[in-house]
Structures are given as C-alpha cells and as structure tokens.
Amino acid sequence: MKTDNRILIEIRNSFTEDATNKTGLIEIIEKHHSYLEDCVAVLTDAETSNEDKQAYLYQFLHILHMHAKAEEETLYLSLMAAETKDARLEGAVGQDEHNIIYQLASELKDMDFNLAWSEEVEAKAKVLAIIVQTHLEEEEQDMFPLVKKYFTSSELKELANEYLTKCEDYLHYEMLTPGQYSAHPYAPLLR
Numbered sequence: 001m002k003t004d005n006r007i008l009i010e011i012r013n014s015f016t017e018d019a020t021n022k023t024g025l026i027e028i029i030e031k032h033h034s035y036l037e038d039c040v041a042v043l044t045d046a047e048t049s050n051e052d053k054q055a056y057l058y059q060f061l062h063i064l065h066m067h068a069k070a071e072e073e074t075l076y077l078s079l080m081a082a083e084t085k086d087a088r089l090e091g092a093v094g095q096d097e098h099n100i101i102y103q104l105a106s107e108l109k110d111m112d113f114n115l116a117w118s119e120e121v122e123a124k125a126k127v128l129a130i131i132v133q134t135h136l137e138e139e140e141q142d143m144f145p146l147v148k149k150y151f152t153s154s155e156l157k158e159l160a161n162e163y164l165t166k167c168e169d170y171l172h173y174e175m176l177t178p179g180q181y182s183a184h185p186y187a188p189l190l191r
C-alpha cells in the first residue's frame, strides 16, 4: 500500500495553532469536516486509482475516528443534556449515525483493505463515504445553528478546548505503530 500520512500530519500540526488562536468550536469542526470531505470526494470518484483510494481510506478512517469520538464526548454530550428537545434530538441522531459509521468502518477493517483492495472494499468504502457526507451536511445545516443558538460563548470556548484536547489524544494513538496501537483501548479501526 502507498503509505501516506500527509493529511494526518497536517491535522496534527493544526492543533497548536487552533489552541493559540482560540479558534471557535464550529470553525475547528468544520475544518475537520473539510478534511473528511476531501476523502469522500476521492472515495466516490470513479476515475481515482485503487492505490490512491486505498491510501485515502486509511487516512479517512483515522480522521473519522478522531473527529467522531471527540465530537461525541464534547458537543453531543452537551446537546443531549440540553433543556430543549430539538437540541437533545440532534445529539441523539448524531450519535446513532456515528454508530452506523463505526459499524461500516469496522467491516472495512475486517476486510484487510490495507493488504488487498477489492471491488467489495471499494463498494463499502463508497457507501461509508456517502453516509459520512450526508452526516456532515446534516450537522452543518441543522445541528450547528442550534449549537450557536443555545450555547453561550464561554460554553463554546470550553467545548472547543475539550474537543481539541481529545482530538490530539485520539490522533496521537491513531498514529502509533500498529503494535503500540493494538495495545491501546482506543483501537477500534486498525489492527
């Protein structure tokens, strides 16, 4: 497999900058969404080579896991504890969609896509990419306006710090060598 950690390294390098600049929560999340969308574009493109799709899928699953877990443990938790039903529902819908995404990601891992690329892998990667795309669009169109409406600026600042710290932790463990990685409890996506 063509080894390419370029996007992961770029994301890792952006954490310090975001912490120093006190970038807002939604802005940071939308930036991480845009990395995922770049992967979606590759995985749904009929013209892209198998080798490139394989390299992007590897990074896609890592970014996905980092972003989804950090998002759940900060933003979704706060939404699900909100006083209004629309906010609670958005959090619960998001979590249910993440669970479907994890299931597909886990099936791809079990297919050993790193070792052998097949049409079955390509098909499942495309389904995952389309579901992720829809999920990101829903968050940006429906969830984030509610977040801006209900959360105070100090709550948003705190969530941004927590989200960034969790992303740093998750990505760190995602980027360890497979041996170290599998020994860690965060290891759901790669062996």
Ligand SMILES: [Fe+2]
Pocket (backbone or CB within 6 Å): 068, 071, 094, 098, 135, 139
């Ligand atoms: Fe999400």
Ligand SMILES: [Fe+2]
Pocket (backbone or CB within 6 Å): 029, 033, 067, 071, 136, 139
């Ligand atoms: Fe998201």
